[in-house]
Amino acid sequence: MDYNGTLRKMNNQYDEATGDVTYHLNLDNESVCNLNDAIGKEVTLSFSGKIFCTGCGKKIRKTYSDGLCYPCMMSLPQADMCILKPHTCHHHKGTCRDPQWGLDNCFKPHTLYLARSSSIKIGITRGTVPFGRWMDQGAIEGMAIGSFPNRREVGLAEYSVSEKMSDKTNWRKMLTNDVTDVPFEDYIDMAKATLDEEQKEHLIEEPKSYKLNYPVTAYPEKVKSCNLTKMPFISKVLTGIKGQYLLFDNEVLNLRSHAGFEIGLTVEG
Ligand SMILES: [Zn+2]
Structure with a gap:
């Protein structure tokens, strides 16, 4: 064909x-x-x-x-730097490239997740369990660990733990299946030790992990x-x-x- x-x-x-x-x-x-x-x-x-x-x-x-x-x-809201770095959301300053797009996309519930792609990475995404994102990253296991009301708040949580956790995938390791087996629980403990009381209230009590098998x-x-x-x-x-x-x-x-x-x-x- x-x-x-x-x-x-x-x-x-x-x-x-x-x-x-x-x-x-x-x-x-x-x-x-x-x-x-x-x-x-x-x-x-x-x-x-x-x-x-x-x-x-x-x-x-x-x-x-x-x-x-x-x-x-340089002009589309989805290509603004604040999408890559959500803690820099500037909607409240009135400088969003498209304030309505921001309301429709960023001011919606977002998920904080862990993905086992090479090392364990932390990430955020709009919606609930981010299977699509995990598959795009080549993660062999994923777990949604927090549920936040909007992109800025989940971004601030991600930013505060990002010093201790990678937010990137090493694509060479991902493709050679050279993947860490450190348990997710270690990372949840690390997040709990870093987030403030208000942020911790958004963590999911019994997070569920999903395995992904690639062809x-x-x-x-x-x-x-x-x-x-x-x-x-x-x-x-x-x-x-x-x-x-x-x-x-x-x-x-x-x-x-x-x-x-x-x-x-x-x-x-
Ligand atoms: Zn164009």
Whole structure:
């Protein structure tokens, strides 16, 4: 089968009964093919050389965060620095890029979570149990540990514990499955020791952990990252998918970092 369109990050589904993760290729904001079914087959990926901004759709030469052009990155509320660093929320100062967007997106319940992706990382997300976020990060286990009324408050909690916990995933370790086995409980104790009384009231009393199984046939010992700008044609057997990466033995391709790229993808057979 052949698929053509502009790349977005893969859509993913979590099966709560089995813990299995399923990925779909997303072109032009639509799921076009189940990529788990392509594992073990030869996949050909070609980049046309054209890139389209995921915000405004304009043809551009290079992308910034998540496939945006420079003007979109500088103007869209979802690309503001306070989304990455929620403790710097400036809505109350009247300087939100789009105050209504802020009310609709940031002033909604948010979750503080732990994810076992390489080391254990702390993170925040809108909504309740963040399966989508864990799958994007390639976490093999996740646990929602706190429930806060809005993004700024969860961001302040995350910020106060972030000195003791990483908020980043080491993608090389994630892709080689070099993952820590330190119990989550140690991190919950650390959070309790750091948060103030008011913040602690938002911690979940009996947090539940979820395991995630990725469709990977064999983990590589070392990984080499591919880039479609430098290597616009890839034709290899797909050996797995984890996080937002396709694995071709030891060569890996981050689809999220290629959002906005116009591609063609063919699966053999
Ligand atoms: Zn744009």
